[in-house]
Amino acid sequence: MRKRYIQAPGRSDEASGLRFLRKADAVDLFFVGYGLLIVVLVAASYAAGVFRLLPYDPEAVNLGLMLAPPGTAGHLLGTDFMGRDLLSRLILGIQAYFLPGLLAVAVAIVPGAALGVLAGYGAGRADRVITWFSNLVDSFPRLVLILLVVAAFKPDIYFIMVVVGLTNVPATVSLVKVKIRFLREKNFIEAAEGLGLPRRTIVLKHILWHHCRASLIIRATLGMGEAILMETSLSYLGFGVQEPTPSWGNMVQSGANYFLQGNFWPSTVPALAILLSILGFHLLGDGLNNLLERKAVH
């Protein structure tokens, strides 16, 4: 273990990583725990899909059992208007957003961080060009931009999610840029430069890894929440995942016709799933924010 010559008063070396957990708010821990539960459920959905653990075939039509209320004949959450098992469709519907959502997050974070570094370090012109580009992207309402792309290319959900990711790039750029502007004047960066460390090491290790990691992870969880909302909204509008492949969005849509007649569950079940998942990713981001950022302050 490396020896520390200067120690902050009142702070012991041992278990400093866990100290902040002990001090943390129960609320924050609950947030993070709930968010992680959602993540586990996502993983479980893939396991269920791969190992054929779904209670029913999600696309099997059963016209004898249409719009069955929850709990009938082994259908835990009931059936939809074609007699398809809602629970199975719900579980499989996770897969409609998860990988596309990850793609959107990756597109938002990776080039965003790179451009942010360029804007933060590159003086003058690079910064101005990137800021202009960010403002340009921010000028479009996201859904309108996506409708434009839909009109032009009739794209699949992955293509759409790349666009969603691109619209999130400016947020990452400004986050990293502001961080770098702030850190550049700090002693340790000057010291690193004085020691002759290559720019690459300073940027990747000292700035991005040590100081932007937390905020980028938080952005990613929030981005995931947004991606879920985007995918379900588009599938609801009929531009995302197409029937008969289940997505929570098109499940709400197809159930909505029966909602006003009093058959609530076919659209309410996926709607609540959307609600709980988005909430999960948002709370995860918020809880992480409070835990990690507070730790950074102390």
Place this chain on the structure above:
Amino acid sequence: MNLKGVKPVARVLAREVAVTAFLLLGVSAVVFGILYLAPGDPFSLLLEGQTSAGAPGQGVREALGVPKAWHVQYLSWLAGMFRGNFGASIRTGLPVLEEISRVGLNTLLLTLGSMAVTLLVAVPIALYAAVRGVNRVSFPLTMAAYVVSSLPVFWFGYVVIYLFLHTFGLFPVASGGSQGTNRLYLLLPIVVLGLGNGTLSEVIRHLREEMGRVLSEDYVRTARAKGASVWKHAFKEGFLIPVTEIVASKIPFILGGAVIVEQVFNWPGMGRMAWQAAQDRDFPVIMGIAVLAAVFVRAGSLLQRFVYIAVNPGASRETVERRAA
């Protein structure tokens, strides 16, 4: 005090306007670029099943006066827009601008109204939480705001319709554009979008943090010590600026939410039109809507800059940008 760095307000404002114009030019280029790269063209959809492939389609293109070279296409579209001519819908043949302005007012009403609803709900909660901190009242309210902003608005809308239709028997649902129906019906989508556009919790958080920060500033403490009005001193920096900031930055989200809410409530607006145009590959319509929506967004952020500069005339471009970042 060094006043050399302070630019005249008029010059700063002129610069903001110029930047906005330049950005809108970029928007038009992006819109055109995306549709120019699109495989095939909407004419093929129009002619589907009517002609054999190939040559006749070419004839239609020439008859409608579609130029070949991309820069000619772009420039003629751009020049047309400056003269108020956004082209004609491929589907219906009606002029785009008139069609949009026919329904655009509905969308404007919907978005501005729902923004007001969001603020009406968010501001009291945020201010209360900023002043009193986390307590038994503010915590449940903030949590409720979290849950509400995670609600999928396309389901929330149906719930509200159902409640009002069956429980209260109040509104003519799905009345569409026919005026003279119950005025209150107009409020329904506005309230739904205002609560469910997903920005509620962010507005609360932003306002709470900014107000909380300002309340602990020295000048507010001095005001408090003197017995002067804390609210008056904290108003500009703690309330006016954060509100305009968050409203301006959330306009795109609210416009996006409008697309969905208009679909749910059968509300005749730009959102439904954009949806229809995307379905039909009606390029001139979707181009017009995208450009106008961007104008709306830019106008909002221009307004935010104006407010910021009005509050703090010494703001040079540097600081404006830092706040925006």
